[in-house]
Amino acid sequence: MNIEVLRDVQESIKADANDIRAALDVQGIRMFNLMGGDGCGKTRLLERLLPKLAGDVRCAVLEGDITTTLDAERIARVNVPVVQLQTNGCCHLEPSLIRGGLDRLPLNELDIIIVENVGNLVCPAEFDIGEHARIAVLSVTEGHDKPAKYPLLFSRADAVIISKMDLLEYTNFDLEQCARNIRLVNANAPIFEDSAEWKLDPAFLKWLAAMPASCA
Amino acid sequence: MHEFSIARSICRIALEEAERHGASRITAVCVEVGTMRQVVPELLKTAFEAAGSGTPLEGATLELQAAPVEATCNQCGHVSHCETLQMNCERCDSSDVQFAGGNNLRVNSIRVAEEVCHEH
Numbered sequence: 001m002n003i004e005v006l007r008d009v010q011e012s013i014k015a016d017a018n019d020i021r022a023a024l025d026v027q028g029i030r031m032f033n034l035m036g037g038d039g040c041g042k043t044r045l046l047e048r049l050l051p052k053l054a055g056d057v058r059c060a061v062l063e064g065d066i067t068t069t070l071d072a073e074r075i076a077r078v079n080v081p082v083v084q085l086q087t088n089g090c091c092h093l094e095p096s097l098i099r100g101g102l103d104r105l106p107l108n109e110l111d112i113i114i115v116e117n118v119g120n121l122v123c124p125a126e127f128d129i130g131e132h133a134r135i136a137v138l139s140v141t142e143g144h145d146k147p148a149k150y151p152l153l154f155s156r157a158d159a160v161i162i163s164k165m166d167l168l169e170y171t172n173f174d175l176e177q178c179a180r181n182i183r184l185v186n187a188n189a190p191i192f193e194d195s196a197e198w199k200l201d202p203a204f205l206k207w208l209a210a211m212p213a214s215c216a
Numbered sequence: 217m218h219e220f221s222i223a224r225s226i227c228r229i230a231l232e233e234a235e236r237h238g239a240s241r242i243t244a245v246c247v248e249v250g251t252m253r254q255v256v257p258e259l260l261k262t263a264f265e266a267a268g269s270g271t272p273l274e275g276a277t278l279e280l281q282a283a284p285v286e287a288t289c290n291q292c293g294h295v296s297h298c299e300t301l302q303m304n305c306e307r308c309d310s311s312d313v314q315f316a317g318g319n320n321l322r323v324n325s326i327r328v329a330e331e332v333c334h335e336h
Contacts, residue, residue, distance in 0.1 A: 001328050005233050009225045009247065009321040092218055122254050123218035151301055151315070152254050184301070185252075185315050 013127060016095035020102070020130025024113070030211055031113045033129055035153055036137030037146070038119030041163040041196055043071045045137065046114060048196040050080045052205060053112070062101040062115040064093045064124075071116065081105055092123035095130055112208075121146060125153035133158040133211055136189075140164050140171050144178035147185065155185035159192065159207055166195040219256060222321065223263035227273055229323045234272055239328035242276045246325045251285040251299050252318035285318030 008014065024031055036042050046061060053059055060081040063071045072084035083101040085093060098115065105113065115131065117124040136157035138146055141164055147154040154160065160182055162175070179191055192204040230245045245264070249255050257280050264278040284297040289305035290312040296305065304311045 001237075001239070001330055002325055003233055003237055003239075003328060004325050005229065005323045006325075007229050007233075007323050009222055009229065009323060012225065012228070090221075092221075094221065126218050126222070126254065148301070150254070152252055155252060155315070184313065187314055 010126075010128070013095060016099070017128035017130040020095055020098060021132065023102075024130065024132070027107050027110075029107065029110050029113055030133070031115060031131045032208075032211075033115050033117060033124075033131035033134045034137065035117045035121075035124045035134060035157075036119065036139075036163075037121045037142055040119070040137045040139040040142060042116050042119065042137050043074055044196045045161070045163065045194070045200075046116060047074060047078055048200055049205075049208075050075070050078045052200060053208075054079075057209070058109055058111045060105045060110050060113050062098065062105075062113060064097070064116055064118045066090070066118060081110075087118060091118055091120050092127050093117050093129050094127050098129045121150040121153050125150070125156060136160045137163050138178070140168050140173040143171075144174045144181060147178065147181035151185040154182050154189075157186060157189050159190050159204070160186075161192045161194050161201075161204060163194050163196065165193050166198050219259040220263040220267070222255065223260055223267045226264060226278070226323055227267045227271070230268075230273060230276075230326050231271060233323075233326055234328055237328065240272055241329040242273050242326050243329055244277045244279055244327040245273070245323060246279045246281060246327075248281045248283045248320050248322045248324050250283040250318040250320040251301070252315070253321055255321070281324065283318060283320040286316045287313045288316065289313050 034042050050059055061075045062083050062085055064085045065071055066087050069084045072082045075082040083104045085097050085101050134157050136153055192201045194201045226247055230242055234242050261278050282299050284299050287298055288295050289310055291310040292308040294305055294307040301315055305313055
């Protein structure tokens with residue numbers, strides 16, 4: 001006997017994510033899901049970004065990694081509340097882990113939470129974690145072909161940061177081709193060029209600050 | 217290896233539906249997978265077998281149906297449907313296309329074993 005079902009496979013994950021988003025909305029907190037391959041510069045970006053936001057915006061970070069607390073230790077050094085989420089082998093974050101992390105943050109003292117997802121261009125893109133916006137990071141050393149090879153992550157990004165621009169001259173990275181590859185799957189996301197070692201892109205800071213709390 | 221998480225969700229939904237219909241054994245689960253989703257069919261099937269073992273899903277087959285992505289040509293406006301992102305516009309052959317959709321991940325149906333009635 002055939003039974004028609006027509007149910008979204010991720011319905012329970014989406015429901016959990018929506019609950020998280022709604023709870024953050026009540027608190028007036030915006031949460032960003034920072035995604036990109038391992039070593040693309042996500043943690044370095046945060047190390048440079050968070051001190052710039054200090055004073056204007058109250059930030060906290062949830063650090064997703066398979067194991068170790070190395071990244072959380074780096075964030076703690078810039079005096080921002082941080083919780084390390086260890087996935088113990090899992091390649092991505094899910095709402096259940098995020099909820100555990102949020103429980104350990106001083107939510108009534110925050111404006112922004114940035115979740116640094118597990119370094120991976122594939123799996124994290126598949127899961128809504130209750131964020132208000134997704135930021136994809138791609139470093140010039142990874143290659144301009146990545147948005148074409150890993151389309152889901154870039155198709156769902158609300159902003160794309162091309163990082164390590166200070167290394168551009170040492171690579172064969174083609175910025176125009178990269179932008180074309182992003183536009184294949186994402187017509188609207190702003191693309192920022194950044195070099196955390198030199199200078200953060202002020203346009204990205206502006207974008208981050210302009211994101212309203214209920215933008216989801 | 218996010219396929220295991222997806223497989224667990226598929227199993228949960230299939231088991232709920234079977235229970236709702238009073239079925240004790242599921243023989244097949246049909247799932248629509250959008251072209252944009254990065255799901256490896258072989259891995260999903262292996263994870264599905266593991267997640268369903270010891271349940272009414274034991275021995276059930278996972279049938280995957282591809283859901284195409286929509287490609288709109290930025291040059292001539294033609295809209296085509298394709299099951300890969302590597303394509304040019306089928307009308308004017310331009311590579312300047314915009315992909316959209318293909319995000320579905322949905323349990324469309326399940327097949328359950330007919331219960332044999334032994335009552336006389």
